Amino acid sequence: MSIKNPASHPRTTQSVSIGDFTFESGEKLTQVELAYERSGPTDAPIVLICHALTGNQTAVGSKDEPGWWAGLIGNGCPIDTNRYQVITFNVLGGCHGSTGPASINPETGKVFRQSFPKVTIRDMVHAQYKALHRLGITEVYAIAGGSLGGMQTYEWGLLYPDFMEQLFILAATPYLSDYGIAFNHIGARAIQDDPSFKNGNYLSNEDLQGFEIARMTGMVTYRSSTLFEKRFDRSPSEKTSYEIQSYLDYQGDKIKERFDANSYLYLLEAMNNHDIGRDRNGWQNAASKYKAHVHTFSFEHDLLYPDELIRQFSVYPKKGSHHQISTDYGHDGFLVEFDHWGKWIEQKLKSL
Known part of the structure; x- marks a missing residue:
């Protein structure tokens, strides 16, 4: 619409x-x-x-x-x-x-x-x-x-x-579900195990490569394989081997500009306990x-x-x-x- x-x-x-x-x-x-x-x-x-x-x-x-x-x-x-x-x-x-x-x-x-x-x-x-x-x-x-x-x-x-x-x-x-908790756990660990996370005392989101990985993991679960295949069709990319990789890299970079990593972790935990x-x-x-x-x-x-x-x-x-x-x-x-x-x-x- x-x-x-x-x-x-x-x-x-x-x-x-x-x-x-x-x-x-x-x-x-x-x-x-x-x-x-x-x-x-x-x-x-x-x-x-x-x-x-x-x-x-x-x-x-x-x-x-x-x-x-x-x-x-x-x-x-x-x-x-x-x-x-x-x-x-x-x-x-x-x-x-x-x-x-x-x-x-x-x-x-x-x-x-x-x-x-x-x-x-x-x-x-x-x-x-x-x-x-x-x-x-x-x-x-x-x-x-x-x-x-x-x-x-x-x-x-x-x-x-x-x-x-x-x-x-x-x-x-x-x-x-346990399936949902599992993916949230992967995202949370990616952030928490990043050396730049410093137990939540990071200087900037921009330092957190683990936050990028968490977002990329989430994006894979939010969309279907059918959609990815229709949209990307194994198209090559100048920056990476394939467009799907460039897309996920972009999403990982974008989240750091608009969301706080600590807040992301708190909301993931709230979802887990729902x-x-x-x-x-x-x-x-x-x-x-x-x-x-x-x-x-x-x-x-x-x-x-x-x-x-x-x-x-x-x-x-x-x-x-x-x-x-x-x-x-x-x-x-x-x-x-x-x-x-x-x-x-x-x-x-x-x-x-």
Whole structure:
């Protein structure tokens, strides 16, 4: 779907202070802030968007710099910013304006780095709940997210079951599989074992070749072999032997420019520990507790979040639906081809 002038509706980017915050671990921080993007009419029903691992609060963006879900969200798009107000937070533990490992500890005056408290998906949701209340918002119409954002969406429906009417969970399972944890472990070790990492006290992301390897590993799992073969077809490269190698090198370099390695590690660990069944007598029991309409979406060739497990979950909520999307993109299907599947979200939003 083409982007239909996303700058034609009101849009602000700010930060909100939520004051003191207590993590699931029991650790406490003062002066916690969350950065956010807010688009659409201020009196319209609210759709809360949750971002993925290396995403941020810029889901809509501007005409000159479209956000990561521009085309799905915007003027005349499936999540229409003429019809809905859309809010996206940078997660707690993130590195795009929200309090995280790259932030200054107000008590020491130094960067938190690895002294930042362990973050869970539930911590992220609790922080956003506090932020919304600080903004005067006591309910939303719908919540949507993919991958790490989908994990947050799962938890929103259980932690605050009366806060929303609809949940849209894309490319995320009720718990992260051993397969997913395995790839996260490879990425984490690549960063941590880099001599320049220095236990999180690195001078610059640019020094971390291990961060490049972590990102390249991730990219292989986010896309399908079918897509790689169609796109690259063993094409030779001037810089390396093959274009696929140049592509992965580019992705490795790019991540260092826009993301903090410590934050990346914290969010990987949060993903590893994602399990809606934790302290709830198993995920099946938890899945039966949703009050909102739960709409799940799986994407063909997704290695990390397979259709089978998402489909198993989808039969437990009392109200909801499941859609499997045919795509060559694999896991990253939730970030592209909105004209193929965005209609399902548009229809469900209008159905209540």
